[in-house]
Every structure is written in structure tokens, then in C-alpha cells.
Amino acid sequence: MASSQPSSSSTATQHPRVTIPPDRRGSRASESSSDDGYRMSPAAARAFARRNMRRSSPTPDLVTSLVRPPSPDRYYTPTSTERGGRRGSGRSRSQAVGRVDGSGTSARRTGPLMTPHPASLDLHAKYGGDSVFDMYALTYVSESDAALLCPICHDPLVDPVTTPCDHTFCYRCLRRSIESSPAGTACPVDREPLTWAECFSTGRLVRAQLNGLVVKCPHHGRGCTHECKRENIETHATVECRFKDYHCADPECEKKVKSKPVVDYCQHYSTQCRYCDQTIIEADRNLHLLACEKGKARCEACWQMVTRASMASHHALDCDGIEVGCQYADLGCPVRVERGDLAEHLSECPFHPETASGMVIRSQRDLIQTYADLTSQVQQCRSQQAENARKIEDITLAVDGRGRGDSSLGDHRTMQDLDAGFEEVHQNLTHLEARQSMWTMNQVMPIREEVTELRNNINMIRMHVNWLLNRSREEGRIRAAHNSGTGAIRRETSADGVSMPTMPERRRSSGTDTDLPRL
Amino acid sequence: MALPKRIIKETERLMAEPVPGISAVPHDDNLRYFDVEIHGPASSPYEGGIFKLELFLPEDYPMTAPKIRFLTKIFHPNVDKLGRICLDVLKNNWSPALQIRTILLSIQALLGAPNPDDPLADDVAKHWKADEQAAIEKAREWTRTYAQPQPQPAS
Numbered sequence: 001m002a003s004s005q006p007s008s009s010s011t012a013t014q015h016p017r018v019t020i021p022p023d024r025r026g027s028r029a030s031e032s033s034s035d036d037g038y039r040m041s042p043a044a045a046r047a048f049a050r051r052n053m054r055r056s057s058p059t060p061d062l063v064t065s066l067v068r069p070p071s072p073d074r075y076y077t078p079t080s081t082e083r084g085g086r087r088g089s090g091r092s093r094s095q096a097v098g099r100v101d102g103s104g105t106s107a108r109r110t111g112p113l114m115t116p117h118p119a120s121l122d123l124h125a126k127y128g129g130d131s132v133f134d135m136y137a138l139t140y141v142s143e144s145d146a147a148l149l150c151p152i153c154h155d156p157l158v159d160p161v162t163t164p165c166d167h168t169f170c171y172r173c174l175r176r177s178i179e180s181s182p183a184g185t186a187c188p189v190d191r192e193p194l195t196w197a198e199c200f201s202t203g204r205l206v207r208a209q210l211n212g213l214v215v216k217c218p219h220h221g222r223g224c225t226h227e228c229k230r231e232n233i234e235t236h237a238t239v240e241c242r243f244k245d246y247h248c249a250d251p252e253c254e255k256k257v258k259s260k261p262v263v264d265y266c267q268h269y270s271t272q273c274r275y276c277d278q279t280i281i282e283a284d285r286n287l288h289l290l291a292c293e294k295g296k297a298r299c300e301a302c303w304q305m306v307t308r309a310s311m312a313s314h315h316a317l318d319c320d321g322i323e324v325g326c327q328y329a330d331l332g333c334p335v336r337v338e339r340g341d342l343a344e345h346l347s348e349c350p351f352h353p354e355t356a357s358g359m360v361i362r363s364q365r366d367l368i369q370t371y372a373d374l375t376s377q378v379q380q381c382r383s384q385q386a387e388n389a390r391k392i393e394d395i396t397l398a399v400d401g402r403g404r405g406d407s408s409l410g411d412h413r414t415m416q417d418l419d420a421g422f423e424e425v426h427q428n429l430t431h432l433e434a435r436q437s438m439w440t441m442n443q444v445m446p447i448r449e450e451v452t453e454l455r456n457n458i459n460m461i462r463m464h465v466n467w468l469l470n471r472s473r474e475e476g477r478i479r480a481a482h483n484s485g486t487g488a489i490r491r492e493t494s495a496d497g498v499s500m501p502t503m504p505e506r507r508r509s510s511g512t513d514t515d516l517p518r519l
Numbered sequence: 520m521a522l523p524k525r526i527i528k529e530t531e532r533l534m535a536e537p538v539p540g541i542s543a544v545p546h547d548d549n550l551r552y553f554d555v556e557i558h559g560p561a562s563s564p565y566e567g568g569i570f571k572l573e574l575f576l577p578e579d580y581p582m583t584a585p586k587i588r589f590l591t592k593i594f595h596p597n598v599d600k601l602g603r604i605c606l607d608v609l610k611n612n613w614s615p616a617l618q619i620r621t622i623l624l625s626i627q628a629l630l631g632a633p634n635p636d637d638p639l640a641d642d643v644a645k646h647w648k649a650d651e652q653a654a655i656e657k658a659r660e661w662t663r664t665y666a667q668p669q670p671q672p673a674s
Contacts, residue, residue: 137524151616152581154525177615180582188616 043166111301111321112171114201116159118290120171121298127305128289131258133234134218135159136172141214141227148210151189152177156213156230160202165192168202175303196303196321197338219243248283257283302340328352331361522550526576529619541623543574551576555587555623559666560631564658565593568666572602572626574619584613585622594654594661596635596644604629605639 119136123129135158150157152173159171167189169177178185178196187194201207211231217224218233222243226236237244245256250266257267267283275294289295296305299314301321306314315322320340326333327342328351337345350357396414399421530550533543540558545551553574559565571590577583587609589602597605608617608625638644647654 152525153523154528173615176582180579180615186614188614191612191614 041166043164111196112159112161112199112201114159114207116171116300120159120175121300122172122176123290123298124305126289127296128286128292131286131290133238135230135234136170138215138218138230138233139220141216144213145209148206148213157202157206157210160206160210161199162202163187163192163194164198165190165194168206174199179303195338197323217241217243255283259286326351328358331358331365523580525581526550533620538620538624541620541627543619543623551580553619557623557627557630559662560627563631564655565595565630565662565666568662569668570630570666574623576619581615581617584609584617585619587622587626592661592665594643594658595630596633596638596640596647597629599640603639605637 117135118132119134123132136153136155140156144156148156150160150170150173151167152169155170157168157170160168161171161174162168163174165187167187169188174188175196177188178194185194185196186192211229213230214227215230215233217226217228218237219241220226224241224243226241228236245258246260248255248257248266248268249261249264253266253268255268261267267281269282270279271282271285272278273280273285273288273292273294275289276292278288278292280288291308293309294307297308297311298304299306299311299319299321301315302319303321304314304319306319318339320338322339323336324339324342326335326337326345326349328346328349331351331353333349333351335345335349346352349355351361352358353362392414396417399417527550530545540560541556543553543555545553553576555572555574557570557572559568559570568591570593573588573590575586577586587604589598589604591602593602599605604626606625606629608614608622633647635644635647638647643654646657
């Protein structure tokens with residue numbers, strides 16, 4: 001660490017000498033010794049940038065926001081092309097171990113942006129960590145520059161990550177340190193407060209130097225004498241090296257295994273994955289575990305082990321390392337913090353509706369809302385009016401279609417025309433009504449006469465029937481009197497002598513009606 | 520579990536470039552266990568004494584601090600009767616960037632600058648505060664009695 005200090009300060013002083021044009025350098029010569037005074041050291045500049053980037057004040061200080069130096073990550077942002085390039089350089093990244101995509105909840109990822117090597121994610125053996133190529137266990141051919149050594153593992157850096165206080169560590173070492181740090185998170189070298197989100201990937205120059213270091217093949221213990229640059233060693237060891245495969249422990253078995261057998265029987269039997277119940281070959285268990293949906297992978301944002309299948313929901317809902325917006329963002333709070341720090345922010349968020357400022361903001365928002373509502377109402381009215389005008393136009397056109405005068409009519413004329421149309425329709429209606437009633441009258445009169453005639457006929461028939469009934473009744477009575485033949489009846493008949501002689505005459509005259517009383 | 524490369528490297532370096540006044544030798548059967556000897560710093564009551572300590576590197580070293588204990592009796596406000604040491608870098612202020620070498624140097628510095636305000640051995644600290652001269656004299660006496668190089672070859 002002591003050795004790295006002078007080198008960084010020397011770059012800080014050399015740098016301005018290159019950039020300042022000669023004429024301006026002359027004017028600054030008087031204060032040349034205080035170069036560091038107005039030009040920040042890289043570390044200070046990064047810290048400054050970080051501080052400003054993560055400002056939690058809702059109204060950013062105008063001055064600092066104007067002179068805010070660009071974030072260091074802008075220089076180290078791995079574009080998709082660079083990621084592709086690294087993959088092309090031989091690292092097998094096919095097993096996507098816990099990648100955090102920006103596609104989750106936050107648009108901006110926090111923490112170092114370079115994709116770490118799978119070995120940096122410190123996967124446990126029970127989740128297949130044993131079959132990840134271990135970049136941290138390489139043997140270097142020559143002693144490398146002390147400045148390239150990680151202060152924690154004392155080996156050349158792997159996936160170097162730089163802290164805001166300008167110390168650089170291996171990805172895995174720093175994460176382990178943050179994870180196990182008893183005194184909160186602090187830089188292991190100078191104990192500056194530190195969070196993972198503030199760290200960033202170290203510059204390309206350093207990475208290039210590290211990748212150029214010559215290492216021995218990890219199978220050198222088995223006889224491989226290959227030595228190559230560190231960036232190529234994984235391809236060699238996993239693809240090219242002829243010592244990479246081990247014979248199966250069972251001498252009968254012809255197959256090879258990828259790692260040194262730890263048991264003395266053949267591993268090529270089918271078994272079930274203990275997480276997903278899929279049938280796998282025991283020898284390939286680790287390879288399966290690295291892709292098993294129900295196995296766990298490292299969440300890069302919060303360093304927790306999370307089931308692969310639930311990684312997306314973990315990022316969306318409960319990962320503490322993902323940057324999320326304040327829940328009052330719709331009220332205007334611009335703060336984005338890691339989910340783990342959200343509660344702390346909410347307790348002091350000026351947009352919280354229960355604080356004084358929050359109330360003011362809320363009432364203002366209500367006003368704005370009301371105004372917006374009114375505006376939309378006015379717009380609605382306007383559109384309705386336009387609609388009405390269009391309808392009137394249509395009606396006018398329709399009326400014109402019925403052959404009424406010129407087509408170009410103003411609103412005034414239209415109304416008059418409409419009135420006239422109404423009038424005409426009204427007249428037509430009255431006319432129709434009159435015709436209707438006339439027609440009805442004409443139809444009804446004959447029917448009524450007929451009804452009267454029918455009624456007369458019925459009356460006549462009724463009279464006839466009555467007469468006939470009376471007559472038959474009387475006839476029956478006379479016949480009964482004749483049939484009894486006793487003196488008493490004779491006396492009766494003799495007493496009624498006035499009417500009696502007429503009755504037979506009538507009966508004789510009617511002739512055919514003799515049987516009627518019998519009915 | 521295999522020994523991490525860092526422990527091997529540290530051990531090699533401790534052997535190759537030893538710190539003046541400090542020696543640390545790992546046990547043959549357990550490379551995480553070290554026998555340590557610290558010479559009392561000059562112009563301190565412990566001058567001339569050779570103090571033995573034991574040092575153990577736990578499983579997750581360097582993420583946790585090594586366990587260190589005085590084996591030699593010592594009259595010091597920050598070391599208790601059992602030889603346990605009250606030193607911030609061994610507890611909360613441990614950092615994985617520290618090493619065996621730096622920790623032993625801190626202990627040597629602690630011998631040179633006792634801190635009775637943050638005591639582990641209360642009686643020693645009281646003695647130290649009440650009468651510093653007498654306490655220093657007692658520390659000197661203990662050093663002569665218990666921390667002399669002569670008995671070392673015998674034991």
C-alpha cells in the first residue's frame with residue numbers, strides 16, 4: 001500500500017503537465033507547486049463525484065451540480081461490445097451466474113460494472129462451485145509488481161475493483177471483506193466508509209497488465225508445462241490441456257471425469273439432482289448444479305445466495321443491493337438508493353406526506369391536479385362542441401339532400417331551414433291525421449249501419465220466438481185439459497168457454513205446429 | 520481445507536525477512552498455529568524481556584482476526600491474567616489487509632505504550648493510574664522474573 005501511494009501521486013502531478021497548453025502553463029508557473037491544490041487527486045475527484053452522484057438532497061446544490069465531475073464509471077462502463085470481446089478472449093461465460101441486468105427494477109446498476117469471473121462469485125461447493133475454473137488459485141511464473149497485488153489475498157488482482165478511497169482489491173476479496181467486516185463496511189486499507197455500490201471496476205490499463213501476467217497451467221502438478229498469459233489460461237486448462245481429464249476411478253470404465261475423483265468407484269451412474277429431481281449423471285453433477293433452476297446462485301447486487309428460478313423476483317422485490325427510487329418518486333422525490341437504505345431515506349425524505357414540506361408539496365400537487373382536471377374538462381367541452389357542430393352539419397347536408405336549395409348555408413340559415421322543416425313535418429302530420437280519421441269514418445259507417453240492421457233482425461226473431469213459445473204453452477194446456485176428460489175439467493172448460501172455441505181454430509190454421517209442445 | 524495461498528506467502532515472508540525483535544514460527548503439524556516471540560521494546564519497562572505468545576489463524580482468516588494470547592506472564596494494563604490482549608485491531612478494527620506481521624508490530628507497540636484508560640486487567644490499570652512509577656517498576660520486575668531469555672533453552 002505504501003508503495004502504491006507515490007505512484008498515484010506522481011501520476012497526479014504528471015497529468016496536468018501534459019494537458020495544460022504551453023501559454024497557459026506560463027501563467028500558472030507562479031502557482032505551479034500548488035498544482036494539487038486546484039486540481040484534485042484522482043482519488044479525491046472520484047470521491048467527489050461519488051458524493052455528488054449520490055446526493056440525497058432533493059434540490060441539488062446548483063454549484064456542485066454544475067461543476068460535478070463525470071462519474072468514474074463513465075470511463076469504465078463495459079459496453080456490450082467490450083463484454084463480447086472478453087467473452088471472445090476465451091472466458092466461458094455461458095453459465096450466467098447471477099447476472100444483474102439493468103432490466104430489473106432499476107435502470108442504473110450500482111457497483112462495479114465489469115462482469116466478474118464466475119470464480120469471483122464465491123459459489124459454495126454444494127452449488128457446483130467446485131467446477132468453476134478458479135482464477136484465484138493460479139500459480140504465477142514470476143513475482144509480479146507489488147502494486148498489482150491485492151492487499152487482502154497478496155496475489156495479483158483478479159477482477160480488480162477500486163474503492164472510492166482509491167484502493168484496489170480483487171472482486172471476491174472485497175466482497176468477502178464487506179460481508180465479514182465487524183465494524184460495518186470500511187475500506188480494509190484505510191477504514192474509509194465504503195459501500196459496494198460505490199466501488200467501480202478498475203481501469204483498463206490495470207486490467208490489461210494483470211491479464212498479461214504469465215501463469216502456469218493449473219495442471220502443472222500432473223505434468224503440463226504450459227505457461228501462458230492469464231487471460232488465456234482458462235481456455236487452455238478447460239479445453240486444450242491434455243491433462244485436464246482424469247480417468248474414472250473404476251478401471252473398467254472408459255469414460256473420463258473432469259475433476260480428480262474423490263471416491264474409488266465409477267461415477268457414471270444416473271442419479272437425481274437433490275434440488276430439482278432431474279435425472280443426471282453423478283459425474284456431471286457440478287455442471288448441472290451451475291445451471292440448475294432450483295439450485296442457488298450468487299446475487300451480485302446483495303451477495304446473498306438466491307435460487308436461480310427466483311432471481312428475477314428477488315431483484316424486483318427484495319434484493320437490498322439493487323438501487324430503487326424513493327416511493328414518493330411520484331411526488332417528485334428524485335432520490336435513488338439501495339433498497340436496504342430505503343427505510344433510512346424514507347424517514348427523512350422531504351417528500352414524505354407527513355412532513356411540513358411534504359404537505360406543501362402535496363397541496364401544490366393537488367392544485368396542479370385540479371388545474372389539469374379543469375383543463376381536460378375544457379378540452380372535453382371543446383370536443384363536444386366540435387361534435388355538435390359536425391352533427392348539425394350532417395343534418396344540414398341531409399336536409400339539402402332532400403332537395404332544399406343551396407348547399408352553402410350558414411348556421412343561421414340552417415336553423416331557419418330546420419324550423420321550416422319542422423313546420424312542414426308538422427303540417428304533414430296533421431294532414432295525415434285528418435286523412436286517417438276520414439278513412440276510419442268511411443270504414444266505420446257502413447259497419448255501424450249493418451250492426452243496426454242486424455240488431456233489428458235479432459229483435460224480430462226474438463219476437464217470433466216469444467210468440468211461438470206462448471202459443472205452444474197454451475196448446476199444451478188445452479191438450480192436457482182434453483186428455484183428463486172428467487166433469488170437473490169440463491166445468492172448467494165450460495167456465496172458460498169464451499176463449500176456448502178460438503184456440504182450436506188457431507191450431508187448425510197453423511197446421512204443422514201440432515208437435516211443438518211435445519218437444 | 521487446503522491452506523490458503525496467503526498464509527503460505529505470509530509465513531514464507533516472515534521467515535525470509537523477519538521483523539527485528541519479533542519471530543513467528545509455525546508448527547509443523549498445524550501451519551495455522553504459530554509460536555511467537557516478541558522482544559520488549561527499548562526504553563520501556565519490558566526492555567530486555569522476551570515474551571512468548573501463541574497465534575492461531577482461524578478458518579476464515581484473513582476475513583477474521585488471528586487469535587493471539589500471551590504465554591509469558593506480563594504486568595500490563597491491557598493484558599489480563601490469561602494473557603488475552605485488549606487491542607482494537609484484534610477485535611472490531613480488524614481489517615483483512617492487516618497481516619501477522621502488522622499485528623505483531625502493534626502488540627510490540629502496545630508494550631511500548633500501555634493504555635491504562637482502556638484496561639483489560641482492572642487491578643493492573645488501577646495500580647498504573649494510582650502510582651505509575653511503582654507500576655512501571657513492578658512491570659520491570661515481572662519482566663526480569665518471567666521474561667528472561669535464560670530459561671528459554673531449558674524449557
